[in-house]
Amino acid sequence: DAKTTQPTSMDCAEGRAANLPCNHSTISGNEYVYWYRQIHSQGPQYIIHGLKNNETNEMASLIITEDRKSSTLILPHATLRDTAVYYCIVRATTDSWGKLQFGAGTQVVVTP
Amino acid sequence: NAGVTQTPKFQVLKTGQSMTLQCAQDMNHNSMYWYRQDPGMGLRLIYYSASEGTTDKGEVPNGYNVSRLNKREFSLRLESAAPSQTSVYFCASRLSVSGELFFGEGSRLTVL
Numbered sequence: 001d002a003k004t005t006q007p008t009s010m011d012c013a014e015g016r017a018a019n020l021p022c023n024h025s026t027i028s029g030n031e032y033v034y035w036y037r038q039i040h041s042q043g044p045q046y047i048i049h050g051l052k053n054n055e056t057n058e059m060a061s062l063i064i065t066e067d068r069k070s071s072t073l074i075l076p077h078a079t080l081r082d083t084a085v086y087y088c089i090v091r092a093t094t095d096s097w098g099k100l101q102f103g104a105g106t107q108v109v110v111t112p
Numbered sequence: 113n114a115g116v117t118q119t120p121k122f123q124v125l126k127t128g129q130s131m132t133l134q135c136a137q138d139m140n141h142n143s144m145y146w147y148r149q150d151p152g153m154g155l156r157l158i159y160y161s162a163s164e165g166t167t168d169k170g171e172v173p174n175g176y177n178v179s180r181l182n183k184r185e186f187s188l189r190l191e192s193a194a195p196s197q198t199s200v201y202f203c204a205s206r207l208s209v210s211g212e213l214f215f216g217e218g219s220r221l222t223v224l
Contacts, residue, residue: 043202043215044155102155
């Protein structure tokens with residue numbers, strides 16, 4: 001599996017957009033970029049995933065660079081409830097998700 | 113629709129005791145997973161079951177056993193608990209054709 005690199009932590013002001021970067025320079029052609037988040041003391045929650053086109057859903061937008069070596073998760077209007085650890089993962093949809101490492105993720109703190 | 117349900121939510125054991133963590137999903141998912149989460153370590157896969165009747169080791173299987181009782185249920189057993197197994201345990205499930213993992217709320221285990 002391709003490895004990902006994320007900043008350890010970042011702060012964001014409530015109501016502003018939060019832009020979370022992820023580097024995945026060894027990503028393969030059949031691997032998708034997935035984002036999950038984990039709010040304190042809860043189970044991880046799926047956010048969004050994409051292959052090469054930008055994606056948007058009710059939670060966030062995912063921007064993937066043309067060379068696919070990096071991506072950015074955008075929370076358009078961060079709220080205090082968005083404070084969480086955000087995980088960037090690259091996987092092929094045909095994988096069984098066995099032997100998956102979530103890594104340490106990015107701790108996002110949204111402040112009033 | 114409960115999603116993924118884990119029991120118990122909290123447990124304290126003495127070294128050498130045994131216990132079973134239960135997990136059930138009501139989404140008709142084929143694949144189920146057990147992860148552990150330690151501070152600063154992200155999530156690490158213990159065992160997974162790609163489909164009913166099959167189980168495979170993940171990254172950290174030592175000291176654990178699993179049973180895929182039926183399509184809905186996937187249990188994790190600690191035969192002789194050790195302090196190193198103090199952790200938060202998460203069960204997850206996934207549709208065989210989708211990359212989205214659904215997680216339970218976690219089981220917090222302390223081994224004294």
